[in-house]
Amino acid sequence: MATDSDRGGRLALPVVLVLVAGCALPLAVLFVFSFFQVDFVAILKVPTLKNYIKVASSPTYRSLIGQAIASGLTVAAISAVIGYPLAWVIAKRVHFMKSACLTLLLIPLYTGDLVRIFAWRVVLGAEGVINAFLMWAGLVREPIRALLFSPFATHVVLTYDYLPFMVLGLWLAFESLDDHLLEAARDLGASEATIFRRIVLPLTSPGLIAGGMMVFVLVVGDYLTPQLIGGSSGVTVISAINDLFGTAFDWPLGSAIASSLLLILGVLIAAAALVVGRSTWGRAVVGGE
Amino acid sequence: MARSPLGTRFAWTHVGLVYAFMYLPVAVIALFSFNASAIIAFPLQGFTLDWYARILVDARILGGLGVTFAVAIPTAVLSTVLGAMAALALTRHALRWRKTFACLLFLPFLVPKVILAVAQLIVLSELGITKGVTTMVLGQTLIILPFTTLVIASVLIRLDRRLEEAAADLGASRAQIFRRVLFPLMKNGLLAAFFVAFVLSSSEYVVTSFLSGRSQPLSILVASDFRFNLSPTLDALAVLMVTANLALVAIGEIIRLRARR
Numbered sequence A: 001m002a003t004d005s006d007r008g009g010r011l012a013l014p015v016v017l018v019l020v021a022g023c024a025l026p027l028a029v030l031f032v033f034s035f036f037q038v039d040f041v042a043i044l045k046v047p048t049l050k051n052y053i054k055v056a057s058s059p060t061y062r063s064l065i066g067q068a069i070a071s072g073l074t075v076a077a078i079s080a081v082i083g084y085p086l087a088w089v090i091a092k093r094v095h096f097m098k099s100a101c102l103t104l105l106l107i108p109l110y111t112g113d114l115v116r117i118f119a120w121r122v123v124l125g126a127e128g129v130i131n132a133f134l135m136w137a138g139l140v141r142e143p144i145r146a147l148l149f150s151p152f153a154t155h156v157v158l159t160y161d162y163l164p165f166m167v168l169g170l171w172l173a174f175e176s177l178d179d180h181l182l183e184a185a186r187d188l189g190a191s192e193a194t195i196f197r198r199i200v201l202p203l204t205s206p207g208l209i210a211g212g213m214m215v216f217v218l219v220v221g222d223y224l225t226p227q228l229i230g231g232s233s234g235v236t237v238i239s240a241i242n243d244l245f246g247t248a249f250d251w252p253l254g255s256a257i258a259s260s261l262l263l264i265l266g267v268l269i270a271a272a273a274l275v276v277g278r279s280t281w282g283r284a285v286v287g288g289e
Numbered sequence B: 001m002a003r004s005p006l007g008t009r010f011a012w013t014h015v016g017l018v019y020a021f022m023y024l025p026v027a028v029i030a031l032f033s034f035n036a037s038a039i040i041a042f043p044l045q046g047f048t049l050d051w052y053a054r055i056l057v058d059a060r061i062l063g064g065l066g067v068t069f070a071v072a073i074p075t076a077v078l079s080t081v082l083g084a085m086a087a088l089a090l091t092r093h094a095l096r097w098r099k100t101f102a103c104l105l106f107l108p109f110l111v112p113k114v115i116l117a118v119a120q121l122i123v124l125s126e127l128g129i130t131k132g133v134t135t136m137v138l139g140q141t142l143i144i145l146p147f148t149t150l151v152i153a154s155v156l157i158r159l160d161r162r163l164e165e166a167a168a169d170l171g172a173s174r175a176q177i178f179r180r181v182l183f184p185l186m187k188n189g190l191l192a193a194f195f196v197a198f199v200l201s202s203s204e205y206v207v208t209s210f211l212s213g214r215s216q217p218l219s220i221l222v223a224s225d226f227r228f229n230l231s232p233t234l235d236a237l238a239v240l241m242v243t244a245n246l247a248l249v250a251i252g253e254i255i256r257l258r259a260r261r
Helices: A004-033 A050-057 A059-093 A098-111 A113-124 A129-136 A151-175 A179-187 A192-221 A224-229 A237-245 A251-278 A280-286 B005-033 B050-057 B059-092 B098-110 B113-127 B133-158 B161-169 B174-203 B206-211 B218-228 B232-260
Strands: A037-039 A042-044
Touching: A004 A251, A004 B059, A004 B098, A004 B113, A004 B133, A037 A251, A050 A059, A050 A251, A059 A098, A059 A151, A059 A192, A059 A237, A059 A251, A059 B005, A098 A113, A098 A151, A098 B005, A098 B174, A098 B232, A113 A129, A113 A151, A113 A224, A113 B005, A113 B174, A113 B218, A113 B232, A151 A192, A151 A224, A151 B005, A179 A192, A192 A237, A192 A251, A192 B113, A224 A237, A237 A251, A237 B113, A251 B113, B005 B232, B050 B059, B050 B232, B059 B098, B059 B133, B059 B174, B059 B218, B098 B133, B113 B133, B113 B206, B133 B174, B133 B206, B161 B174, B174 B218, B174 B232, B206 B218, B218 B232
Parallel strands: none
Antiparallel strands: A037 A042
């Protein structure tokens, strides 16, 4: 007699096979390739640590990885500040059409990376919407060129791209926040600031971390936005990997950079997951029912 | 927290500003797609439908649309079927490796797309597999799977399990329970997942660009146009794509909400 776990396993098996063959296995091969070396147009399959030494000793790659992590943290922080009040309003103040509000927020996600970037170029460009408005209002005489093709522009668009993920995480946390706790605290004479610091923030922090983690990972992995919006600041660790697999043809070095980045991301994600998993909210979500 | 009228007003203003921020780019594109000037800049020059008319006669764009459909339909079917299996395994069974399975399932979402794509590229070249529609379908299915699983799981979690238990008590086999009880109840979730997958597939760029061979879908064609010449035709195309996507998402969402009742 098959147990319930066996039946679930049979159902999950094809999915596991696809994920292993399409994702886990290629990543393992990538890791193996990071120990090979390249000789003109051929890849020598002789194990070496040369690539990792190159990554660790090159100031360029080190700073690119550092920049990617800094960008990820910055955008995660900005989206947290923007998303926090928004998630609160949707979860606690909207009663009618709540799901419509959320859907409306998610819709820009479905427009596609390219369309979004294209639109932002029109908004931020020298002859774009913002500059046209500023000139018309007489606030500036010449268009502000730094609006587009700058780190500023990249961060604006990245925030735009990934804000919905932050709001989603926060919204889930706010939905499971029991209003009675706030009332009880208020009855006991706690000030609004104290309630926020002692009750609301701790209870929503798992959502904050989960949302922040998603935004962080997506920003670090973003390829198109820095490239097409950042101008000369658009070189990222991801575009470096891309170049090594394209024109530069150094797959082993590209693999070593990618593996290093994945390792760093893995450690950070594991740390965040540990924090979320320890909270009651995290257990409720990860635990299913 | 923000109980005062001032605090609430501040919060609502903030919400309004965020929604404006989210829709500003979409609105701007729509505006310029009707503007009677080849230059995408203010001031506006008058109304035209010319840019839309040009798309309809552009053989290259229509060809790309064909490839997009050839990729998006199998991708949507595959990621919906796999997503349903994953969601059923997660919500309906006591899985022994539950956490490991969930981690594996979200791995394609967490790994940067370029890294995933180059890793797949190495495997393809080692095995000597030619890139084309099949590789695009498989690559996209992987990154869309986390999304379809979530959509279907969100429907399954809300279903009353007593219905299945009642059917089992009345002597229905597992196949009968699935066919007569579970499937009709989760059908709307499956449709919603299918639409979401279709939309994500048609707008995906990074993985698609690595895995596409000679047959190039619309998203790749748009990307190369976009690097070299910005024209209002692209605006019009973007508006059409967004409108089609929104219609599909809206249909999916309506279906999913109906499934909750």
